[in-house]
Structure formats: C-alpha cells, structure tokens
Amino acid sequence: MTEIKLEILKEVSNKNISLELAKKLLKYLDEVEFHREPVAIIGMAGKWPGAGSISEFWKLNMEAIPQVRPFPSSRQNRVDKDSEKLAEMQVGSYLDQIEDFDPEFFGISPREAELMDPVQRQFLSIAWLAFEDAHCPLPRLKGRSVGVYVGYCAGSDDLTYGQLIRQRNPELFNLAITGNLSPMIAGRISHLFDLRGPSLVIDTACSSSLVAVHQACQAMRQGDCEMALVGGVKLHLLPAASFESIGIESKDGMTRTFSGEASGTGIGEGVAAVVLKPLSKALRDGDEIYATILGSASNQDGSTSSLTTPNVEAQVAVIEQAWAEARNNSDLASENFYLKIGCMEAHGTGTQLGDPIEFEALSRVFKKWASDLRHHCAVGSVKSLLGHLDSAAGITGLVRAALMVNRGWILPSLHFIQPNESIDYFSSALYVNDHLIRWPIGGKRYCGVSAFSMNGTNCHVALGEQIQKTPVTWRKNSLEGVVLLSAHSPDSLRGYIRVLRKYLIERCPEFGGLLRSLAVRHHFKCRFAFSSDSIEQTIILLDKALNLWPNLSQIETNNSSEISKNYMKGISGDWSALYSEFSYARIPGTVFDTRDFWFSNTELPNDVGYDPEQITRALWKSILGSSYVSDDENFFRSGGDSLKATYFISRLSNILDCNFDLDQLWKTPTLTELLKVIRPA
Template sequence: MTMIEQAATDAELEPIAIVAMACRFPGANDSDAFWRMLQNGDEAIRFFSDEELLAAGVDSERVKHPDYVKAKGVIDGIEDFDAYLFGYTPKEAELMDPQQRALLECAWQLLEQAALNPDRYEGSCAVYVGVGMNIYLLNNLLANFRLRESSDFYQMLIGSDKDFAATRLSYKLNLKGPSIAVNTACSTSLVAVHTACQSLWDFQCDAAVAGGATLLVPQLSGYLYQQGGIPSPDGHCRPFDAKAGGTVPSSGVGLVLLKRLSDALNDKDTIYAVIKGSAVNNDGSDKIGFTAPSVNGQAAVIAEALAVAGVAPGSIDYIEAHGTATPLGDPIEIAALKLAYADDGEKQHCALGSVKSNIGHTDTAAGVAGLIKTVLALYHRQIPPSLHYFEPNPAIDFATGPFYVNSRLQPWPKTTSPRRAGVSSFGIGGTNAHVILEEAPAISPSGVSLRSLQLIPLSAKSPEVLQALSSKLAMHLRDNSTQALADVAYSIAVGRRELPVRKIVVAGNHDEAIRLLNDAYYQQTADAPAIVFMFPGQGTRLIGMGVELYRSEPVFEEQVDRCCDLLLPLLGMDLRRVLFPITGHEAAAEAELAKTQVAQPALFVIEYALAQLLMSWNIKPSAMIGHSLGEYVAACIAGVFSLQDALLLVSERARLMQQAESGAMLAVMASEASCQAWLGDSLALAAVNAEDQCVISGSLVAINALQKRLNASGIGCKPLAVSHAFHSP
C-alpha cells in the first residue's frame, strides 16, 4: 500500500457500485452489443451515399459541396418510441423531445436489468441526467407555425425543455429521490455520474440513475467541415494520431444505475465495477478562449479525483480519455495527464484510449459512453483497441510519460493492485469531470437452486412486445448457457413490473425454457383477482405430503421445523419422522399418521407452512375459509390466536378426540334430503359440502352397512381415511 493509499484509508469513501447499464450507441442498441463492437475494434460511423442524402431532403448544393462530410454516428429505431408503455398519446409523443423519449426507454431497460421495480423498491432512487440541444424542436416543431396558435403549444414546451429530462423519468417510473437535470455540454453525463455519487455518499438516496442523451436529428445528414473546427475532415476520428483532424458528430444514449457498495452486496446485485472517487471543476479563464481546453484545469480535476479515491497514479492501468482528436485538444489532454501523474515514474505502463474512435462524439452522452466502455473492460478484464492510431501526434511526447495508446485488444493483467482506470470528460465552457474506477470485488456465486423447476413470468402491454421480449430472453439464455436459470427467473420475477399481457414459462433447464419462450402464447389479464385461502380438514393426510417443498423451499422448511419443535413436548414425538419417514419406515409412519392425535397436528403444520410459503411469494389472501381442522389454521393466520396457542389447542383437541369411541365417515354423492332418510341412532349428517355431496358419520358397523346399501342402489360413496365419527353427536 502506498503512502497516499494509507493516508486515505481512515477517511475513505464507500465505493459506489455500478449495478446496471443501458445504452444505445451507433452500432449497438445495448451494452452487450456495445462490448462486442469494442472487442472487435469496429467503427460504427455511418457513411451516406448522395442518393440517401437527397432522398432524406438534404439540399443538393450542400451534398455537392467539397467540404460536406457525408458521415455521422447514427442510432437505430429512434422513431419507434413505445408511447403506450409510458402512458403517452401519439400526439404527446410527437411533441416530446426525442432525446427524452430515448432516456425513458433506456431507463426502463436499466431498471429491469438491475431487477429494481420502483413500485416495490423500499429505498429512494434519484435521477441525474442531461440532454443536448433539442434540434427536433427547431427543425420539426417550431417550423410548424400553426402549433403556436393551438392548445398544443404548452404541451410542446413541456415536452421540449431540458429542465424536464430528469423529472420526466421520475414521474413516469415512480422514482422518488432527488431529480435534477444536469447540463455542462460535452461533460454532462459524467458530471451527472459524479453528482449521483455525491448524493449517494450524502445518503440523499439509496440508488441513482445517471447519464445523458444526444440525438442529432435528422440523423440522415452529414456536416460541413471547417478548418480549425472540431469535426473531422473525412468522417473518421483518430485520437492522438499524427493524422488526427477532429471528431465526428454522433447520437447516443447512456445510463448507469448506482448504489453504495454495501447496499449492492446486500441486494445481491451484479456489480460491474465500483467508483472509488470522482471530481468536477471548471477551467475559469485559464485558457485561450471560452471553447478551448485548459491544461491546468484538466490536471487539477484528475489529481482531485485520484485524491478522493485515495489511490496512487501508478496504480491506474488505463485511462479512457476525452480524446476528440482535435489538433488543440489531444496535446493539451496528454499534457494535463502527465502533470497529474507527475509522481508516476514508470514509463508507458498505462494504456490510453478513446471511444470516440469507434462511435464519434456523442456530445452530452460522451462521458457516460466512455464510462460504460471502461466498466465493460474492467468486467471482462480486457482492454479494447483505440482505433485509427498508427503514428503518434508529433505534438505529443508519449516516450517521457506513463501513457501509451492501446491500439489492439489485449488482456487486462492483474498487478499488485486491483485493476483500476480513470475516465475523463471535458465540456465546452470548461466544466471538467474525472472518475476513478476499480474492478468489482469478488463475489461468491449464488448457491445451487433446490427447485427442480423454475417459473419465469413475463409481461408487456401488447402481444407483439411480449413475444419480442420472450425471443430476446430466449436469445440471452442461448448465449449465456452457464448462467443459472434460477437467477434469471428470480431477477425477472422480483425486478419487473406486472403489465397486462402475460406469459409464464415453467422449465427445468435452459433448452426447455428457450423452447417455451419461443412459443407464441399469452394471456390478457385484468386487475389482480382477490385470493382466498381454503384449508381442508382431516381426511386429506398422506405420508410424504410436502416432502419436496420441505427439501426445496427454505421458507416451508423453516415453518415446518418451527411447528414441529413447538409440538415436540406436546406430542412427545418429532412429527417430521412421521411426515417424512426414512426409507423402510413408511408403514410405521402410516400407522402413526392414521391416529387422530397425530394426523390433526400434522395437517395443521403442513397447511400453516404452505400458507406462509405462499405469502412469502407475495401471494396473500383477501379472505380465508377452513373446514373442520382447517378453521384453526385460518384463524391462526388471521391473527385470532398465536401459533403457540393454536398448536396447543389443536394437539389437545386431537388427544381428546383420540380417546373418544372410534367410528367412521362416508362421503356420499347425494342431496341432504336423500341423506336424511338414511340417518338413525348410529348415523348422523356430518357435512353438506354441495347440493349433491354430503358426509355421513357413525359407528363403523353402521357406516359399513350404509356403504353396502348405497353400492347396491348405484349411489356413489367413498369411506374417508379417519379413525372417528367426526362432526357427529
């Protein structure tokens, strides 16, 4: 441990866990696709033909202009907003900033990935996000002057203003923590992450959504190159290369979900990486112009982040740079890094890269794009290549510092310190942000599920979306065959909202689940129905009843054990030896269970434990009803008396019944009126269960005689497995 790390130990902030990521970047509609693109070293910038641009309405003179660059970073499907899912009318969706629409969709995916259902989450979830300039408002809405005279004008303002980017998420997703829009130009989304960390460290919230979005619409268009400007002359971004000439404008959306590490561990979340520290500052006037970067400002924010994290510069293995590939920006960024890392004497050991070489400059979302890239690299323990780097920029001296540009996919080796990285994002106007990341702590895998089958509930607002969701999950299971099906089932069950179009898959393995998920079936549901628990009486006992639940469901096992331990002094025996006999002792257990003194407490235990298991799954009754012994179970669960009192009452009642004269009971498929004709001194009507279903009690001789008589008359009847004539005088 270095002196810096030792000095920081006592005052070290709790790391912030990154437990979910959702993104839509050029060439990647989710984080898995994004990582594949980074691994493969793909460039996702799209180059347009003249025909495409003309068909999209770009002026023909602009298309012919020699400095018009026919390239941009494009994301797919921005016109496919699911307004119905979020409760918007088509008109409301049309008047809303597409950047805020995309944030809503990504936030939904983010919470589902984290298995955080806001309606059930007991903590407070904050939102810190920002969006770029609303070009859609300028090009599509304000151009329609009729809107100014209509009642839709106010709705257009509400849907377009940057101020509502965060609060819209909070309202539609029921997130009740702080909700703040962040806007610092290119550094917006990383500043949002920093602010979210501060909120978590201050215990203003228990989870936080952070990130940003930029949509450059219309997407099917290029840009006009100007020498000395920020955009690239040829549609390629070459950070730190001798041919670097600028960046490429791109659309992008990225969000992360953050929790304090202790909470994430307690919630058994997937932890992709942790944030050890972060910092934000501004250049002030220490630069040549408002839009220019500052060496001192950038160096100061990096040094502060390292100090907050309590780590030495030499322990950082990788830097995700701002890396715009501009002639001014790249040399200043490296100079600032070398200044902040002045105490790091080792040469060219820290890899350097920029995601802008893959996807261009996503403006407001640029910081979170770099963050997600680096988190994925830590999680997969690989450093992806920074593209288009062949020869260093002559204005940058890499040989005298700790940095080198990583131009190939390489393993991220383990050193004496945990794997660590820094992520930079610098905004026009001078607001700088830097975050220090560390690999996630080692977590023990979840235990093997004792259940032979897993239940996977899916729901959506339409059959089409439900089937798409099913297909996507089937693909996920196919691509992740080592992932425990029980973990998947649990996360989906507890972490997603219940929508009206539903599908349930019950499967024992991945292949079975995949097959059933690809079947096109669903059920439309109304409001959740009221549930009634019905508890039967004696006559329903069976050796081994509940044994599979006892072996596979901890809640059921716990409740059975609790009841049997309480009954031990009352019965003078361990009821579990009768309920779940060992091999070879079934006959003896059957004989014991035939005794009323044992059977009634046994039934109570199983019914009570089963009810507790159902309620632990949030299947709770609106009403309860019991028959005979079952009435005691219903009364106990309803709180009429305690479990201890119920077991004392049931066991003593059963003991007294055992001492009564023996008898029998006969279930008869006949009406009450018909049964009355067969009654006498030795027979009594015990129960009327339905219009043509009754039970008669009496002495064994009388019941046997009645059974023969009814059989001869063709009237259905069946003796019950009881030892006494219950419910009779």
C-alpha cells in the same frame, strides 16, 4: 478506519475514555466513512450506432469496427421533406432511427408522443431498461428518494424538435411545450416513476453526463438521495454539411485519438444511463455490480489564452483529486497504488490542440506518482469508434470503462497508425492501446475516465473492480424452477421470448440467477409461465412457445406447477421473494412494442363561421390526436393535461367569443358533457 474504531474500543476497555464519548466518536467516524463511501454501478442500458444494448455495445468495442456512416436517408426525408433538393449531410456515427417509441407502455398518449422530442422518448426508454438491469422494478422505486441526473446540451444541436415544430406549425408548438423543454427529460422520468430525489438536467456541453455522474455521487454521500439514475443523450435531427463549423470537426467523420493523423472530431449519437447506489447498500441488497466509483472530481479551466482552450494544470488537478479520493479505499492505500491503474478512458477528441494537452496532463499525474514509470497504463477513447457524442460522451466512456474493469479486457483505441509529433509518448507512463488485450493478472482492476468541455468544465472518475461473492449454483434434476415471463402486450411478450431464447443460447447464465432475475421484475398483464430444471430445458420450451404461438396452453399444461398456475391467473404474489438465495443474472430487458411517432402538420381550427359543436369537436380532436376515441372519453385520461386544458379553454373561448374557465373542463371532462354546456352558449 476499522483500526481507528478498534483503538477507540480499546481505550474504552482501558477506561481511558467514557462510553458516551466513544459512541460519539464512532458515530462521527461512521458519518465520515459514509461521505467517502464508494458508489456501485448496479445497472446500465444504452443505445448507440451499431449497438442497441449493453451486450451489443461490448461486442462492438471488441470487434473495433468504426460506426461512421452517411446520415440515414429515411431520417433526412422526414425532416427535410419540404426542400426541393435534399441538403448534403455530414458523415458521422448515426442511429438508424430515433422516431421509435412505445407510448402505451409508459401511459403516454399517442398525441403526446408525436409532440415529444425524440431526445425525451429515447432517454425515457433507456431509463426503464437501466432500472430493469439493476433489478429495481417500478413498485420498489415508487415514492423513494431516487435522484435523476441527465447530461444534455441543447445548445449544440443543429436543429431541435421544438424548433422544427415551431417552423412547420407554430400553433402546434403551444401543445408541445412540455415535450420539448430540456428539464422535462429528467422531470418526466421522476413523474412517471414517482421518484422523489433531485431531478436535474446538467449542461456543461461535452462533459455534461460525466459531471452528472459526479453530482449524483455527491448527492448520495450528502444524503440527498438513496440511489440515482444518471445518463446522457445526444441526437442530430439535421446535421447538414453546410452547418457552420466551429473548426474542430473531422471531414471524414473519423476521430483519430492521440494519432499524428488526427484531423478533428467526428460527430455521433447515443443515449445511455446507469443506476448508482452506495456500495454498502448494494452489497446489503445483493446487487450485481459492474464496477465501483471510488472517487470523482470536477473543476474549471479558469483563465486560458481563449475561452475554449484547455488548461493542462486544471486537467492534472481534477485527475489527482479524483484519485486522492479513491485512495481512501483500503486497496489503494499503499504508496505504489498507481501501479494498479491499468487503463485510462480519455476524452480524446482527436484534435491537434486537445489531444497533446490531455496526454500531457495524464503523463504529469503519473510522473508525480512515479517519475521513472514508462508505458505502464493503457490509454484510449471510445470516440475513435463512435465519434464525439457531446453530452452523451462522458456516460458512454464510463460504460465502456466499467465493462473493461468488469470483464478484464482492455479495449482498443482505433486509427492509431503514426505518432503525433506534439505528444511525448516515450517518457510517459502511458501507451496508446491499439488492439484488444487481456487485463494484466494480479489484484483488482482500476481505470480512470475523463470528460472535458469547451466551456472549461472538467471531470474525472476513478473506477475499481468489485469482487462478487461466489454465486449459489442450481442443482439440476434435484428440483424444478418456474420461469416467469410477462409483458404489457402480446407482441412484446413474443418479442421477449425470442430475445431471451437467443440470449440463453449465446450466454448460458446460471439457471438460479435467471429465475431470480425474472421473478424480481415488474409483472405485466400478458403472462407466460412454465416449470423447468435447466437452461437447456428452458431453451427447448421457449422454442416450442415460438412455434406454437399464440396457443401456449400445451406448454403451460405439460409444464405447470401451483406457482405457474397462480401467475398465469394474474394473482398478485410476492414473486420477488422466489429464488432469493441465488445471485442475479444480467438478462435482456423489456422488448418495447414500438412504432414511429412524428408530429403532423394538422391545422388547429380557427374559423368562427363553423357551428360551435363542430368547432369544439375539431379543437378537442386536434389536441388529443389519435387518443380521441369517443365523445365519452375523459380529456385527462386521453393524454390531456393542465397545460393542454388551459390552451383548449382559452382557444375555445376566443373562437366562440364566450367566457369559459378551466373549472368547466374539470366539471365536464368528456366531450358529451361539454357539448351540453356549449350548445346553449
């Protein structure tokens, strides 16, 4: 593209074309270039069995220990507690708990948290951490055209939280509607963070979250949004072994991708999100980039022998299309570009039908590029480690692939002991990588990611390494920096100090990058700041803080500066401007102050024999739950919203046989004020 622009300028100087025409041509070329521009992955966060963060996820993949386990008894007891005998559960890759949440952090009432599907709660927390990892604090996001794309398939759930509420307490479900509608997973994030871009939940079953990535990339190239949060989530409330099988499940929970011992796919849980931004903007803003999305494509199997049978030709087409788009990148413009592709993160369900078709599709793609290429590109799947995460499978594969490209290791695919007789390994350009290996040295690293669905929707993403500029280093002893720490509660602050200390000992990032990354974050009311000149000194002072907690005045006094004093006073300064000459560092995200939330079987009052004041008070309290503090608390500031208000007024009017309208609650939003109206009635 640059060469074409130079030719246009040359023609202008030779007076072969007019300046006006040259401007139009250059503008058109800029638009074409923008629509083909790579997309940068600038932030990631996730939670999987055995891994509560991106760094733990990488470690888990490096160690290659399958996470298949029995369903946690604590979770089963909560869901299945009314049964005389607990049902037998499927083995799988399960999270230890899904009830944990920090509602106060997000300004959500405890009552609303109880009624929210854990799917919404978990994804909301991960969304915050992803934005934080991308160094995008809340004030920078408010009112901007930021899209939210979430892959989620409620139809594949064994039991949803909304169904559970409806079974146990049908009346309570009327208050739980917003917390259990799938579109609210994305909508709630856009609402809470004031994001004005498209906000969608995408359901293509197994390929949902990778299709969400593709859709987000297209939206940014079309100008629908300037950046996007993309992710997926899958939880199992009650994966009973008696749940009707669809015939592809692994009996022992293990997923043996591309192996002759493959006996089906294991089930798993997880939630993950990435933050995407056009590459030019990411480079302009100095963002740290995990990898770049060079191309993506999605298509459909069309007519096959049955609705759920994969189509090898469709898989070939979607992979070719994604890499054809990626070739617009100058580094892949050469004819032998395929030699630079070192790994394919496969869908890899471990089924006797799906694996041979997928391997054949990948092999055909490489044969079209180079018919004589053998055993050049590694192939594997994260499903061999964590099982099939359904609507979170694609985004989990993308995270794994981005980390491989970023860190220069090709991760192993597990359980590959004997070959599958239906797969032609020997004449293929692919090889199943069953152990941890260094990425071959030489040029940039490239990797593909596939996600296919039983509904026929296929998706493939082409990833490339982004070479980062050499960071400016901190000159120890030449000056001191200020470490700025904050949290929304004392417990959360203490928890973060503990996590940060551990991280600094294990990773030892560049000190200037640490200072910048902390300075650019959202700054909460609970603060702790001190001067330091190195990572080593910072660790020592964090140690002291934990030992002296909560009396931190000694550290603040002995290691203070004008900046730290103003910060501790709660002054609102442009802290993000500090240390802007340094590159960002990947540091731990917020430590939430969580506790368990689960709906209770509290019955809503319906006895008209009660005193009107008792009825009103009981109904008010049942709707607001523990958010109800006093009679003078505002209904709408205690977790009430328009739907809850409508339900409250309707229910109160029926019980008291009076005609109240919604305006009454807006006029008298406290219980004290409302009772003054109720008593005469």
